[in-house]
Amino acid sequence: MPAIATTSSLNNYPRLSISSYREQLRQGKAYSIELGYSYGGKSYSYSIKLDNTACHYGNYRHWWLCPKCSKRVSVLYCAGLYVCRHCIGANYGSQLKQPIDRLFSRAEAIRRRLGWQAGIAHGNQGRPKHMHFSTYYRLINEHNKLVQKICGATMVAINKNKGRASYER
Structure with a gap:
């Protein structure tokens, strides 16, 4: 039980959802999105690559490519850099x-x-x-x-x- 109590949940990290960039992605074929932010008193500026998959009824679904492991994910979490939940090693709240x-x-x-x-x-x-x-x-x-x-x-x-x-x- 103590290990579970000290394990961090995804609720502890700021989120970056691909859906928040939906309008920007509809306008054109984007291959990456530039990010600039400050976290823990340190400034970050880099681009995150994008991928997309075709939907059954047309159009595309966009995904982030994790900067650390290149997995296709819809949400990135900030632990200094924005990375996927697998790279952070955090669990969903229900898993705890x-x-x-x-x-x-x-x-x-x-x-x-x-x-x-x-x-x-x-x-x-x-x-x-x-x-x-x-x-x-x-x-x-x-x-x-x-x-x-x-x-x-x-x-x-x-x-x-x-x-x-x-x-x-």
Whole structure:
């Protein structure tokens, strides 16, 4: 767990999305874009190469080519130079979640889909309009199983902490 807590997330880095240059790229055939910025008190000025792929219904999709590894990516992150997430070695926020947090996230997603309030204790407000009965019952069953897992994991953690606290005294 300490390694996960110290691992950096992509939220810690400024982003440069290719979509922010969409209008500029539509005007002509660009092979690179010049960047000039300041980061950490140091000035940077360089060009980032571009690539494009043909879409199925015409036109092109543009990509950055990472200055460090030349991978085709849609978002670059600033760690001094703008590079891809693989070069930074950072993870998405969801990759840093603990197992109990994943259970809470999934239960919350089901509650949102069912139109319930946030929190484990909910008032069943009935099936949402236009939701199939089989989908509704599947989601209810999945939610109940998740709540049981969450309560079980919470009780295990409480019992571990009680034992540790009484032992330390």
